[in-house]
Amino acid sequence: MSPDNHKNIDLKFNTIRKEAEKRRAAFRDAPVPKIHIGMATCGIASGALETKKAFEEALVENNIEARIHTVGCFGHCYAEPVVIIDHPDSGFPPIFYHEVTPGKAKMLVKLFLGDGDPRFEHIYGATEENELIPSVTDFSRFNQEKRIVMEKCGRIDPEDIYDYIAAGGYSTLVRALKLDPEEVIKEVEHSGLRGRGGAGFPTGRKWKLAKSVIEQDKIVICNADEGDPGAYMDRTILESNPHQVLEGMAICAYAVGAQQAMVYVRSEYPLAVKLVTNAIQQAEKLGILGKGILDSTFDLKIDVFQGSGAFVCGEETALIRSIEGYRGMPRHRPPYPVQKGLWDKPTVINNVKTLASVPPILNHGATWYRGIGTQNSPGTAIFSIVGNVVHAGLVEIPMGVSLRTLIFDICGGIPNNKKFKAVQIGGPSGGCLNEDFLDTPIDFDSLTKAGAMMGSGGMVVMDEDTCMVEVARYFLDFTQKESCGKCTFCRIGTYHLLKILRRLTKGEGLEGDLELLETLSQDIQTGSLCGLGKTAPNPVLTSLKYFRNEYEAHAKEKRCPALMCRALTAFYFDLELCARGCDACATCCPVDAVFTTSNRKKGVDQELCVKCGECLVACPPEYDAVRKVSPPHLVPYIEKPPEKNKKDHK
Amino acid sequence: MMLKLLVDNQEIETREGKTLLQACLDNQIYIPNLCYLENVERPSASCRMCFVEIEGIKQPVPSCTVQVRDEMVVKTDTPGVRQLQRTALRLLLSVHDVDCKNCHANKNCELQNIAKFLKVGLKPKRLERYLKETQIDETHPFLNHYPNRCVLCGKCVHICRGKHGQSVLTFAKRGFDTVISTYSVTDVSSLACSDCGSCVKACPVGALALKESS
Numbered sequence: 055m056s057p058d059n060h061k062n063i064d065l066k067f068n069t070i071r072k073e074a075e076k077r078r079a080a081f082r083d084a085p086v087p088k089i090h091i092g093m094a095t096c097g098i099a100s101g102a103l104e105t106k107k108a109f110e111e112a113l114v115e116n117n118i119e120a121r122i123h124t125v126g127c128f129g130h131c132y133a134e135p136v137v138i139i140d141h142p143d144s145g146f147p148p149i150f151y152h153e154v155t156p157g158k159a160k161m162l163v164k165l166f167l168g169d170g171d172p173r174f175e176h177i178y179g180a181t182e183e184n185e186l187i188p189s190v191t192d193f194s195r196f197n198q199e200k201r202i203v204m205e206k207c208g209r210i211d212p213e214d215i216y217d218y219i220a221a222g223g224y225s226t227l228v229r230a231l232k233l234d235p236e237e238v239i240k241e242v243e244h245s246g247l248r249g250r251g252g253a254g255f256p257t258g259r260k261w262k263l264a265k266s267v268i269e270q271d272k273i274v275i276c277n278a279d280e281g282d283p284g285a286y287m288d289r290t291i292l293e294s295n296p297h298q299v300l301e302g303m304a305i306c307a308y309a310v311g312a313q314q315a316m317v318y319v320r321s322e323y324p325l326a327v328k329l330v331t332n333a334i335q336q337a338e339k340l341g342i343l344g345k346g347i348l349d350s351t352f353d354l355k356i357d358v359f360q361g362s363g364a365f366v367c368g369e370e371t372a373l374i375r376s377i378e379g380y381r382g383m384p385r386h387r388p389p390y391p392v393q394k395g396l397w398d399k400p401t402v403i404n405n406v407k408t409l410a411s412v413p414p415i416l417n418h419g420a421t422w423y424r425g426i427g428t429q430n431s432p433g434t435a436i437f438s439i440v441g442n443v444v445h446a447g448l449v450e451i452p453m454g455v456s457l458r459t460l461i462f463d464i465c466g467g468i469p470n471n472k473k474f475k476a477v478q479i480g481g482p483s484g485g486c487l488n489e490d491f492l493d494t495p496i497d498f499d500s501l502t503k504a505g506a507m508m509g510s511g512g513m514v515v516m517d518e519d520t521c522m523v524e525v526a527r528y529f530l531d532f533t534q535k536e537s538c539g540k541c542t543f544c545r546i547g548t549y550h551l552l553k554i555l556r557r558l559t560k561g562e563g564l565e566g567d568l569e570l571l572e573t574l575s576q577d578i579q580t581g582s583l584c585g586l587g588k589t590a591p592n593p594v595l596t597s598l599k600y601f602r603n604e605y606e607a608h609a610k611e612k613r614c615p616a617l618m619c620r621a622l623t624a625f626y627f628d629l630e631l632c633a634r635g636c637d638a639c640a641t642c643c644p645v646d647a648v649f650t651t652s653n654r655k656k657g658v659d660q661e662l663c664v665k666c667g668e669c670l671v672a673c674p675p676e677y678d679a680v681r682k683v684s685p686p687h688l689v690p691y692i693e694k695p696p697e698k699n700k701k702d703h704k
Numbered sequence: 705m706m707l708k709l710l711v712d713n714q715e716i717e718t719r720e721g722k723t724l725l726q727a728c729l730d731n732q733i734y735i736p737n738l739c740y741l742e743n744v745e746r747p748s749a750s751c752r753m754c755f756v757e758i759e760g761i762k763q764p765v766p767s768c769t770v771q772v773r774d775e776m777v778v779k780t781d782t783p784g785v786r787q788l789q790r791t792a793l794r795l796l797l798s799v800h801d802v803d804c805k806n807c808h809a810n811k812n813c814e815l816q817n818i819a820k821f822l823k824v825g826l827k828p829k830r831l832e833r834y835l836k837e838t839q840i841d842e843t844h845p846f847l848n849h850y851p852n853r854c855v856l857c858g859k860c861v862h863i864c865r866g867k868h869g870q871s872v873l874t875f876a877k878r879g880f881d882t883v884i885s886t887y888s889v890t891d892v893s894s895l896a897c898s899d900c901g902s903c904v905k906a907c908p909v910g911a912l913a914l915k916e917s918s
Binding site: 364381383385386389534535536537538539540541542543545546547548549550553566570573574577580581582583 | 749769788856881
């Protein structure tokens, strides 16, 4: 763009920025306390709406003036609902409170905002270093993270564009618009940014390919069709900081020469849809999107397209088909979408996290970005860590950190003194790794080498009580249901895998099942049409490789070593420990399978027992009499008194 | 422009712009296939049968998706190729109601041809057989559909859409439950269908038949 244009852009943006700074200053300098509440879907699910209402009511009741600032997600799911109270007059720094129930909210208003007592027993930590109270940065969950993409998440109001601009937002777009598109692409290329959707394709190269296509009409799509069970990175970013994604999209569109863009977000994410739509409207109103962006000659229209929740539509060719109005079925590549994409136009499809990485990269420079992470995987990785882990939630770490550091240091390890068993990385089509891999660095190449994959960022941590055959069955159940049904290997092959795994977990395994699982998995990997089929056998192959003894126990001995598969386990009460006359287990049994023996101890009617494990929970710890065994025939015989005794007893 | 290819050590000539599968079929080199339709810009590539190995490419590729290049060196019968083809066929047969003598496509059936070519028995031993409950879907006014014979190649869907501008037949449901369906549209007037029979002709097995009365 011409230097004249540059002046216009600066002029236009400076007015907007001044307004944003004015608003921010008015908020910051207001002589009242500020209450920041995390209100993304995760916060709301944990009761943030009720917490917010409690704060509002308590402020009125106590006649205290304070500002409530709704922000996105902090990433600390284990601590939701999360609230930060900034009460400068109290002399304390801003304080991070966790699990703020409505009751806690009311108390904090009365005692902290009213009387200046921050209630030390409820404090998680101060958000900045100070001399009065420990700071959250003392915790590894805070100080070992490196937030680039999620830097502003939980700090700004996702519904207010000025909040984003005051925090430095859209200034990178301004800078990009004053560069040549080629320079922008070069910078992204130099940064070494790789696609965060899973495959890790170099983003700069993708943009360059799209740029090189002569066709005028190009399209940029932000892929937010996040479908992995238990993963919510993209949703959280869209709900916490949608403008950073839009800014990345605008920069991408400018670089490749597109005037049209789309956010493909699943309709099961209503809050994300609402916030992105709202963000686009706000940006258009200020002239940051739309026609003649910031008085330049660059136009960009961004639309929101709601997917209907098919997992396969995260695959780019299926995603395109579904926008076109067809059934979401993948097509053979090449041609790749950058050559022939949506409506046969060159289309750049990038993941939410990829696009959200672009503004910080251009802002701080490619060299800075290369300095984070590893040689071949620069930057940060965002994981949603769930399962048997103390501090579950969203974590952004530099690439190259080991799994051990991530799971045990940053996320606090395994709860309830259990042992680590496996970690499943990369969503339902990732691999299950055992403890030998704990020192594997987290980057695209190392994970692929280990048989797992980076994927989009789902990570499930499993403790010793998890049966790996059952885990493989669970993931296959998912991928098989989500297969589009187009190609033979994925449609029928995964169904056979599922059926075999199902019979193994029921103790009905057949001769040669393990070998069949292996060869079939390999053929599905090579033979399938798209990424879904190609990666669907990963959980089976990796668990077979690293936990083969468990498979063998299921197949040959009909035994579940983790005591998880119901058909292969049974409960009984150790009569040495069982307390005479105690009825704790019998009263909670949903199927009346617990009977009283002739000496008033307890036995289990194996015919009736559904193996729910309620008795195990109910048995008082001082007796700890409930035993679980596998295979079920190991249960000692305990005589059931004749039926009429039971009636008499009742 | 004519191109020269080396397929299974045999030199063949073909025209630029053809798919590798077509070029081989034109030269009497058979490669098993179920979903391939000539002159379709973007092949469906869904049956996963027409694998070949091409020099310079590590893994087998479906030959319907490859454009011929001059001096391409191709092998159609490597162990890797046969392994995939046999598995694909066995998978298809594991959900196929093998009752050839009562099927109108008997002796004119691609599954039979491929099984013979690959030396695979029609009743595979290692895989369990899973059939759908519905034997015949008779909801369509002109057509009968046999889900347990269907290989879901999608030829009928494609041909129908080309003929009528919209498809009367379409894929329904997901995963293993995927079927060809008319969504139970029974009102003839609202159907674009003209009992032209194109879909029946296109079917490589006996999954579609015109109703006898029509």
